[in-house]
Each structure stands twice: as C-alpha cells, then as structure tokens.
Amino acid sequence: MNAAGGTIPKIAIRGVRKSFGRNRVLDGIDLDCGAGESLIIIGGSGTGKSVLVKCILGLLRPDEGSIRIDDAETVGLGRRARKALLQKCGVLFQGSALFDSLKVWENVAFGLIQGRGMPRDAAREVAITKLSAVGLGRDVAELRPAELSGGMQKRVALARAIAADPEIIFFDEPTTGLDPIMADVINNLILECVRGLGATAVSITHDMVSARKVGDHIAMLHKGQIVWHGPATEIDRSGNPFVDQFIHGRAEGPIHMEVRAQ
C-alpha cells in the first residue's frame, strides 16, 4: 500500500532479504511508511520484526533489497552518512539496552551529550523532563538501571529514545511488561510524539489494544513477508486469515506455531 497522494514515503522498503546462515528470516519485504505516520508491525514471535527494524537502522545489513529514507538509499551507507541519518532517529530496543555503567539520567541524556555536544547540566534538565513524561520522578534519575524494575527500565529506554526529539522513532514492543494503565500512558506518549511533534513512528507490538490506539497503518509479518498492510481501522475487516487468527489469538488457523512435543 502506498502513502496517500503519491507523495514520497518517509521509509520505503523494497525486496529486503536477510538470512542468518540457513535461517531465512526476511524473504522479500516491501513496505512503506509515510511521513508523520504511525506504522505498527505485528507478527508472531521470531518472525523477524526486530531484524527488520535493525535492517532499517543499518545495525544489520540486508543481503538484498533497498531501504530508502527520505528518498535516499541507506543500504551500504558509509559511517559518516549513517551517523547523520541516525541523528534523526530514536530507538527503543526490545530489551531496553540501557547502559548499566551510567545513571538513569545519563542514559537518557546520552545522545544529547555525546551525539550533539549539549552541556551536561542542560542535558540533565532535558532528561528529567523526558523522565517525567514517562512517569518517572527526579529521584529515579540518580539511580542505576539495575536498581529499577523491568517496566521502569522500559520507560527509561523510552525516554532515551525520544530525548533528542527525533524525526523517526522505532519502538520495539514499547508496552510489553507494563501494567495496562502505564501501557496507556505510553500509548498517549507515542501519539503525542506523532501528532504533536510530527514524528514518524514505527512500532512493533503484540498488544492489539495499543496497535489499534496508536497505529495509523498496521502491517503483518509472516514467514519473512508482509502478508497484510492496511489502515488500522480496517484490521477487523481485513479478510485475511493470518490477521484474523493473530488479532483473535487463536491457536487454530493458517499460522502454525512451532510447538513440538519432546
């Protein structure tokens, strides 16, 4: 599905393939994401959602295919150009990936201090503002990541992802491990980034409540390909058996989970 009105999409993925040894994870992905749009990627565990995002970021190099951001090819980009591109991006990793040798506020301010040369005091204030946006107080700022609960770590990672007001934000399972109320706070925060700041967001989630709430478009990944891509409002009328099985969480259907009796 193309972005409306024939405008150039913010992110355009064509024919991307990626294998690890004999394990073919992405097998010809075609996907567009318009500027200022919130795209949700859904799909079973281990279908390559995180791998796809890492390919877009250049952390993994696709074996084949093209990924264009702002109409410029990014596959095989040099170190310098990649750095410039990543300055526009914020990333929430699935496992939070906080730096455990640094304090919470230093984590959040890391991109500001190291990447943009902002003075430490100013960056600290920004970090504390961002932390309060994810529901964490000043007292948390001085702690180490290891002293926080899993859900708190996730929120710190979220604050770090949005600290530099990025143009494109990638959220890998932003609400996993949070209670329903905090999950909704995070959903609102993502919406605010997209609607309020005009950012483009690509989120991976298993949480259909969150997907419906923050998604403009939803794409479903299965067996290395996009099997459905459409507006979030149409997800219940997709007529696609994979999507139906996924959103209703049925064990029976065309998707066979690899469960083997020992």
Next chain:
Amino acid sequence: MLKALASIGAAFLGFLAASGRIVIFAASALAAGLTPPFYLRVILRQMRDIGYFSLPVVGLTAIFTGMVLALQSYTGFSRFAAEGAVATVVVLSVTRELGPVIAGLMVAGRVGAAMAAEIGTMRVTEQIDALTTLSTDPLRYLVLPRLLAGLVTLPLLVVVADVIGVFGGYLVGVYKFGFNPGAYLARTWQYLETNDVVSGLIKAAVFGFIVALMGCYHGYHSRGGAQGVGQATTYAVVSASILILVFDYGITQALFAR
C-alpha cells in the same frame, strides 16, 4: 595423510584470517582516535581500573618473584662462590623480564577478563547497538580508551613492580643470607643500565596493548548470551597470555640479540 595436511592447512589459514581480523579491528579503533570527539573521562576511568586496582595483585606477585629469585640464584651461585652476583641477577631479571611478564599476565587475568565480560555483555544486551543509534561510535567510545589506557598504564604498573620485586630480593638477601644492606643496594645499581629498565617498559606497553586488545576484541565479537560472554572471557585471557609470551621473546630478540 593428505587429510592431516589439509586440516593443518585449514587451521593455519584460520589462524591467518583471525590475525587479520584482529589487526583490522585494532587499526579501525586507532584510526577513530585521529578525529574528535575524544572521550578523556572514559580513558581516565580505564586507567584507574587497569592501573590503580591492579596494584595489590601486581605488588604481591612482584615481591614473591623477587624473593624467590634471590633464593634460587643464591643456591645456584653459591656452588661456584659467586653469591655476590645475587643482587645483580635479581635486578636484571626483574626489570628486563619478570616485572613486565608477570604484571602482564596478572593484568590479563584481572583486566582482560573484565573487559571481555563487560563489552561482551554490552554486545549481547544490544547496548552496543544502542550506542550506535545514539550517534556514538562504539570503537571510539569503548575500544579506543581501553587500548590507550592499557598502553599507558601497564608501564607505570611495571615501574612499581620493578621496585617491589627488587625490594623482595633485598629482603631475602639481607635477612636470610646476611648480605650487608648497603653493599646489596650498591650491587643492585652497579650493573643496572637504563636500557634494562627501558626495554622492560617497552615490553609493558606492548603487553598492556595486547591485554586490552584481546579483551575488547573477544568481548566485541561475543554472541549468544551468558555462555558466549563466558567463552569470550576465556579466549581473552588465554590469547592474551600466549601473545604476551610470544611477543616477550620477539621483543627481547629485537632489542638484545645484536
């Protein structure tokens, strides 16, 4: 027969490929240091970790090394009435050979392992990916400071080890064998040349670099969770220890065998 040759060949090629990868890794980390930003705070912290916190281990091993050297050389030299050479043998062995080698091996076990574990954990928990997305080159931020700190700090550590090692020999010489303290010290200085100390320090710098490089390289390329990190730690210590002994011979040969 042919099979055996083929497997030897394959092992040799694998060795060459690994060496190449390590050299490229080191070169790209060093090349990153040619342009700003420079992470001075990180370098200083690494120097503290490598140097200051290794002092107890290195000091302890150095004093016993000096003591046992005095003991052994006395036993040997007394057989042809050359006990007077004990002080000289101790100071030359410590400064030229045992100070750097023992400090290098100790630091490999203490610091090399810690580096591999820390960087390896950062790799498997995606912290290195996170660094990249936050516009920070992991080679520049993680690897280069450790390489530089290893290069600079180990010689400082070896100066301390030299002094303590000589002191260990002095203790045994004076209190066990009853040498005159002034005469023992005079003998210590008498045949010591600047070159002896300097060559030891050159070795130390090389060993420090090797330890940091092995720790960083194996940590950086570790994969597969806790087990992978454990394996990286082992590789880092073993490879650094072997390389220290190999380079020790190489440097000695280059500096003395003229």
